[in-house]
Amino acid sequence: EAGVTQSPTHLIKTRGQQATLRCSPISGHTSVYWYQQALGLGLQFLLWYDEGEERNRGNFPPRFSGRQFPNYSSELNVNALELEDSALYLCASSHRTMNTEAFFGQGTRLTVV
Amino acid sequence: GQQLNQSPQSMFIQEGEDVSMNCTSSSIFNTWLWYKQDPGEGPVLLIALYKAGELTSNGRLTAQFGTTRKDSFLNISASIPSDVGIYFCAGGSSNTGKLIFGQGTTLQVKP
Numbered sequence: 568e569a570g571v572t573q574s575p576t577h578l579i580k581t582r583g584q585q586a587t588l589r590c591s592p593i594s595g596h597t598s599v600y601w602y603q604q605a606l607g608l609g610l611q612f613l614l615w616y617d618e619g620e621e622r623n624r625g626n627f628p629p630r631f632s633g634r635q636f637p638n639y640s641s642e643l644n645v646n647a648l649e650l651e652d653s654a655l656y657l658c659a660s661s662h663r664t665m666n667t668e669a670f671f672g673q674g675t676r677l678t679v680v
Numbered sequence: 681g682q683q684l685n686q687s688p689q690s691m692f693i694q695e696g697e698d699v700s701m702n703c704t705s706s707s708i709f710n711t712w713l714w715y716k717q718d719p720g721e722g723p724v725l726l727i728a729l730y731k732a733g734e735l736t737s738n739g740r741l742t743a744q745f746g747t748t749r750k751d752s753f754l755n756i757s758a759s760i761p762s763d764v765g766i767y768f769c770a771g772g773s774s775n776t777g778k779l780i781f782g783q784g785t786t787l788q789v790k791p
Contacts, residue, residue, distance in 0.1 A: 571722075600778075600779075602779075609768075609781050609782070609784060612780070615776075615777035617777070622777055623776050623777050623778055657722050667728075667772030667773070667777070667779065668711070668713070668725070669713075669772075670725055671715075671723045671724070674721070
């Protein structure tokens with residue numbers, strides 16, 4: 568069974584541009600989570616989607632947004648990129664009834680130059 | 681906001697030694713999770729704990745959910761070189777879907 572898959576693995580963008588990151592959850596999982604892991608700052612919660620709806624949001628500005636599609640895959644969009652947005656962006660998924668047992672993908676390394 | 685204090689920050693041990701790390705919080709969680717992250721990879725779930733006082737093992741790993749629901753520890757017995765990595769604790773609440781992560785413990789094992 569495939570795990571959580573994320574694409575692309577690496578992304579280089581210029582300051583001010585937009586970035587789109589994609590995530591496919593484990594089959595049967597309906598919840599998708601996004602975390603940011605900046606160097607030296609640990610994992611910070613960004614967004615939680617379940618059944619196509621945004622359920623919770625971390626302490627990030629509105630230029631971080633996303634959506635979940637009917638097949639439960641998800642996109643994270645970051646607008647007006649800033650240098651400090653450079654980080655590893657991790658997607659995780661869980662079953663609806665076990666929504667704190669999250670399984671992570673390998674991440675997308677976003678570099679803003 | 682919620683914070684987890686994870687200690688120690690790093691450990692450098694000899695192969696075969698036992699390892700212990702722990703997390704404490706000012707908040708109550710209804711789930712405690714332990715993850716391991718290798719460089720350039722996503723965190724891998726090692727153990728999940730759901731009840732206060734619960735003690736769970738996964739091979740050489742043992743973790744406990746503290747009775748106050750504000751702490752957890754992870755023990756690794758008879759460490760081997762492939763145990764090298766960063767270990768994270770995480771506390772979760774099902775109503776928020778959010779995991780709060782500790783700062784991580786970097787483990788190095790000398791053969």
